[in-house]
Amino acid sequence: MAVSALPSATRSDLRPRPSVLLPMTVRVTAVCSLFGAEAIHTAVISEHINEWLPIGLFFVGLSVTEGVLAVALITKPSRGVIRLVLGVSLGTVALWLYTRTAGLPIGPMAGHVEEVGRLDLVCSLLELLTAIVLLPPVLRTTSNRSLAR
Amino acid sequence: VSPTRRDALKFGLLAGAAAAFPVERAAASLPQWFLEQPVQSPRIPFFAVPLRIPPVLRPTSTVGSADVYDITQRVARVPIVPGLPPTTVWGFNGLLPGPTIVQRQGRDVRVRQHNALSVPLSTHLHGGDVPATSDGHPLDLVQPGRTKEYFYPGLHPAASLWYHDHAVHDTGRNVYMGLAANYLITDAAERALHLPGGPFDVSSRFDIPLTLQDRFFLPDGSIVYPRHDALRPLEQGVFGDVILVNGTPRPFLRVARRKYRFRILNGSNARVYRLRLSTGEPLVVIQSDGGLMPHPVPTGDLVIAESERYNVVIDFSRYKVGTSVILQNVMEEVPGDPFDPAFTRSVMRFDVVADAADRSVVPRDLVPVPSDIRPDKAVVRRTFEFARNGGEWTINHKPYDPDRIDAFPKLGTNEIWTFINGGGGWWHPIHVHLIEFLVLSRTRRAVQPYERGPKDTVLLKSKETVSVAMQWDHFTGLYVMHCHNVEHEDFDMMLNIKVVR
Numbered sequence: 001m002a003v004s005a006l007p008s009a010t011r012s013d014l015r016p017r018p019s020v021l022l023p024m025t026v027r028v029t030a031v032c033s034l035f036g037a038e039a040i041h042t043a044v045i046s047e048h049i050n051e052w053l054p055i056g057l058f059f060v061g062l063s064v065t066e067g068v069l070a071v072a073l074i075t076k077p078s079r080g081v082i083r084l085v086l087g088v089s090l091g092t093v094a095l096w097l098y099t100r101t102a103g104l105p106i107g108p109m110a111g112h113v114e115e116v117g118r119l120d121l122v123c124s125l126l127e128l129l130t131a132i133v134l135l136p137p138v139l140r141t142t143s144n145r146s147l148a149r
Numbered sequence: 150v151s152p153t154r155r156d157a158l159k160f161g162l163l164a165g166a167a168a169a170f171p172v173e174r175a176a177a178s179l180p181q182w183f184l185e186q187p188v189q190s191p192r193i194p195f196f197a198v199p200l201r202i203p204p205v206l207r208p209t210s211t212v213g214s215a216d217v218y219d220i221t222q223r224v225a226r227v228p229i230v231p232g233l234p235p236t237t238v239w240g241f242n243g244l245l246p247g248p249t250i251v252q253r254q255g256r257d258v259r260v261r262q263h264n265a266l267s268v269p270l271s272t273h274l275h276g277g278d279v280p281a282t283s284d285g286h287p288l289d290l291v292q293p294g295r296t297k298e299y300f301y302p303g304l305h306p307a308a309s310l311w312y313h314d315h316a317v318h319d320t321g322r323n324v325y326m327g328l329a330a331n332y333l334i335t336d337a338a339e340r341a342l343h344l345p346g347g348p349f350d351v352s353s354r355f356d357i358p359l360t361l362q363d364r365f366f367l368p369d370g371s372i373v374y375p376r377h378d379a380l381r382p383l384e385q386g387v388f389g390d391v392i393l394v395n396g397t398p399r400p401f402l403r404v405a406r407r408k409y410r411f412r413i414l415n416g417s418n419a420r421v422y423r424l425r426l427s428t429g430e431p432l433v434v435i436q437s438d439g440g441l442m443p444h445p446v447p448t449g450d451l452v453i454a455e456s457e458r459y460n461v462v463i464d465f466s467r468y469k470v471g472t473s474v475i476l477q478n479v480m481e482e483v484p485g486d487p488f489d490p491a492f493t494r495s496v497m498r499f500d501v502v503a504d505a506a507d508r509s510v511v512p513r514d515l516v517p518v519p520s521d522i523r524p525d526k527a528v529v530r531r532t533f534e535f536a537r538n539g540g541e542w543t544i545n546h547k548p549y550d551p552d553r554i555d556a557f558p559k560l561g562t563n564e565i566w567t568f569i570n571g572g573g574g575w576w577h578p579i580h581v582h583l584i585e586f587l588v589l590s591r592t593r594r595a596v597q598p599y600e601r602g603p604k605d606t607v608l609l610k611s612k613e614t615v616s617v618a619m620q621w622d623h624f625t626g627l628y629v630m631h632c633h634n635v636e637h638e639d640f641d642m643m644l645n646i647k648v649v650r
Contacts, residue, residue, distance in 0.1 A: 035167070042171045046178040053182060060175040067167025075160045 022077050026133045033130040034070035034085065037092075038063050040123040052107045062092065079141060082134050089127040096124045189492070190366040190391050193230055193398050196498040200400040202357060203331065206248035214303070215257035218250060222272075222314075222328060223265040230398055233370030238327035239266055241312075245396040246360045246416065247330030250312070254336035258301040260312075264291045270323065272297075273315035274332060275456060275580070276439055276605045278305045281626025284582055287317035287643070288551055304623060306516070307339035308440045308603075309358070309412045309458045317551070321418055321635040322374040325387060329416045331358045338516050339441060345410040345462055345509040355509070357402075358412040361453075363389035363420045363493060384542060385485030385575075386419025386636045390492040392478065401498040405505030406466045410435070413461060415453045419634045421483050421576060421608065424451045424496065427475035430467060433511060436460035439585035439603030441516035446599040450479065454578035454608035456633040459599060462511050465501050474499045484575050484611075519603055522587050524618035527565040531556060533644075535579065535609060535632060536571025541641055542632065548641035549631075555644040556630075558621040565589070567616045570609045577637060579615075580606040582628035583648070586617035606633055621648050 022030075041063040049056030065088055072081045098104075103113045208216035225243025226235035241247025241262075252258045262272050269292050273285030282289070283299040291297045310332040314323035346356025364372050365388070377383040391398050415422060426432065431447035438458050445462070453459055468474065476496040533544050541548045545555070558564055566586070568579050585603040588596050592614040600607070607615050631643035 038167065038171070042174050045171060045174040046181075049175065049178040049182045056175070056178065056182070060171050063171030063174075064168040067171065068164040071160060071163040071167050075156065075163065 022073075022082075022134075022137055026137065027073060027077065029133045030085065030130050031070045031073050033126040033133075034066050034073065034089075036126045037089075037123050037130070038066040038070065040119055040126070041066065044119070052109070055104075055107060062088075079138065082138050086131055086134055086138065089130045093124050093127050093131070096120060188365075190364075190389070191230065191233065191368050191370075193366070193391055195399045195495055196401040198231055198397050198400045200357075200359075200402040200497065201395050201397045203244060203246050203249050203360075203395055206242075206250050209261075212259075214255075215259050216252075218258065218260045219263070220247070220260060221263045221265050222270055227396070229393070229396060230366055230370045233366070233368075236366070236370050236372055238372070239323065240327040241330050244330075245327040245393075246362075247312075247328070249331040249333060249358060252301065252303060252305075252332070252334045254306055254334060255303045257303050260299045260301065261296055262291065262299060263296040264293055267293050268319065268323070269293065269316055270328070271315045271317075272299060272312055272328075273582075274299065274301055274310060274312045276305075276308060276310040276458075276585070277301055277312075277332075278583065278623055280624050281583075281628060281648075284626075284628055285312075285315045286627055286629060287315050287320070290316060305334050306440050306519075307336040307436075308334045308438070309414065309436060309460055310334065311360075311414055311416065311456075311458070313416070318639050321383070321387060321639045324416070324635055325364070325372070325374045325418055329360070329362070331360065331412065331414060333358070333412065342441075342512055342515060343508070343510050344435065345408040345507075345511075355407070356410045356412070358395065358414065359497075360393075360395050360414045360416045361422060361496065362393045362396075362416045363418075364391055364393055365389040366391060383636050384537075384640045386634045388419055388483075388486045388488055389417075390488040392493050392496050394497045399495060399497065401500055403502045404465050404499050405503045406468065406470065406501060407505040407507035408462050408464045408466070408509050408511065411461050411463065412436075412458065413451075413453060414458045415455055417455055419455065419483070419485060419636060420493070421452065421454045421480055421578070422478045422496070423480040424453060425449060425477050425479050426463070427477055428468070430463075430474075432461040432463060434459050434461050434599040434602075435511060435515060437599065437602030438605045440519070442599070442602040443515060443517050444513060445511050445515065446601070448597070448599055451599065452480075452597070452608065454576070454606065454633070455635070456578060456580055456606045457604075457608070463499070465499065466507065468501045470501055470503060472501045474501070518587060518601070519585060519620075521620045521622065522585070522603075522618055523563050523620070524565055524587070524589060526563045527618060528562045529558065529564045530567070531564065532567045532569065533579075533630070534569040534571045535577045535642060537573050537575065538571075542637045544630075544642060544644050547644075549643040551645070553645065554627075554647045556646045557649050558646065560621055560625050560648055560650050563618060563620045565616060565618050567614060568607070568609050569614045570612055572612055574611050575637075576611065576634070577609045577632040577642070578606050578634060579609055579630065580633040581619065581630045582646070583624065584619045584621060586619035589616040589618055591615045625649055 048059045069085050103111045209219045210217045229236045238245045269290035271285045314328035434446040588600045625648045628646045631638040
């Protein structure tokens with residue numbers, strides 16, 4: 001099928017996307033941190049399922065997402081993937097902070113402020129580390145693109 | 150550069166591997182989650198059914214100084230839950246609980262138990278001072294279709310005992326299905342006290358057994374003993390969310406303004422109760438497992454573990470006609486209990502409906518504790534640790550072995566036994582066959598005043614150590630000691646004792 005026959009949006013998808021050049025140390029750190037966070041989230045799935053099924057399923061989804069994103073960082077570290085990793089990592093840290101300061105507004109423990117545990121602290125630090133190492137290359141790329149315009 | 154098929158395959162494989170572990174965890178946890186969802190018996194209203202009182206069994210014949218009873222252990226369908234079909238039970242004479250046997254001290258009793266069920270059975274007279282051949286050792290099984298005559302000599306002083314099945318590894322199922330009943334002994338000393346109920350009249354309206362059992366009902370009104378499997382192991386004990394009193398769910402009893410004697414038996418498999426009156430008035434304990442207390446003990450809360458018995462007097466003359474008093478179970482949490490405590494908080498209701506004359510008394514002095522139990526004369530001290538080891542319930546790190554005997558007490562001697570709860574948060578009511586003991590001490594919480602009478606079962610809560618003193622009296626032979634959370638017992642928290650000369 002000829003490319004010109006496709007709608008413009010689809011055509012643009014087929015164009016090579018601008019990639020982000022990630023130094024190997026950044027890539028390895030981010031991948032390891034993501035896998036670490038995935039492992040910790042996986043380890044507490046049973047506990048959370050028993051606590052409240054929706055939160056357990058959330059942890060299943062989060063673990064799978066982090067694992068798949070870590071693999072994507074290895075195989076195809078596109079800017080979109082990195083932004084997704086940043087969003088998931090920072091979002092999870094923000095949610096963790098919320099549960100440790102205000103408590104979830106829903107569920108059987110609604111409003112209950114959870115204690116900071118060693119495992120969840122390590123997990124959040126790993127996610128924070130992921131975000132810290134990935135943020136500069138993304139910012140650099142964005143700023144380069146802005147200058148180019 | 151667009152991704153090649155090879156790239157996509159590589160990504161798919163790696164991403165699949167990364168996602169496999171969380172998905173596997175979820176798959177492993179969800180069945181357990183389904184099992185642990187709060188389940189509930191069909192809606193059974195509170196205080197809608199009048200309390201049933203088990204019939205007192207009449208002897209089939211009298212031979213010399215012995216009364217002979219015949220009992221058939223059989224399947225029956227009994228109406229338990231109003232509005233639901235009858236419930237299939239395994240009962241002594243098809244009753245839940247079975248018929249009450251009343252023995253007078255000095256008169257022997259012979260009970261011919263006919264097994265009309267399809268499983269082997271062994272009937273234990275709990276608290277009985279009986280020969281080893283009639284004790285109901287877990288391996289002394291009566292096969293289906295066979296009959297065994299048990300001999301209970303008239304040695305024991307006044308007490309509230311009970312008889313129940315004790316078949317090895319199946320006691321939990323058999324008791325849950327209904328094989329349990331009261332066995333009451335009276336004597337001259339008790340009759341002289343003029344306690345409520347009248348002299349030698351345990352079947353009177355003022356002397357009433359209350360057998361507490363918890364059961365879980367299916368929507369068709371049936372009770373089913375759960376299957377033991379890896380997902381839902383039974384070792385922690387089998388609980389129910391409906392408390393039956395004498396086989397009646399959450400009943401009421403109409404009482405007069407006078408004193409009543411209630412013979413409370415915890416016949417539950419695994420539930421421990423903390424009983425209290427809703428009015429805050431005391432329960433006056435006059436008898437513990439093995440006999441009358443030295444003095445009445447008023448108590449606001451009465452903790453009663455599996456197989457323990459306490460007789461209490463409640464004086465309803467304190468209340469006006471029209472008052473209702475609820476017997477509550479305020480135990481917050483029993484280890485292993487999957488049910489919301491709200492379901493088991495109300496045991497039964499007493500409705501004060503009439504005035505009545507009352508000539509009964511509760512004397513300040515009842516009966517001294519057995520003088521033959523002499524801790525100061527103890528010749529042997531033994532220590533037993535009850536714990537969970539390698540996924541098994543053990544005593545001194547060993548599960549039950551029918552071929553092993555762990556203690557050889559000598560007939561006529563005193564011993565001091567120390568029971569240690571090895572931890573894990575579990576509770577163990579420890580029962581020793583043949584003898585009564587006195588509770589000497591307990592760590593972490595005091596020996597309760599109502600535990601100062603003769604006992605054959607003592608509750609060992611988490612991390613506690615309890616010491617008891619006993620005299621090995623009357624009979625030699627093979628007996629057992631075990632945890633009376635009957636699932637702990639079935640899963641081998643038991644040992645053999647051989648009393649020798």
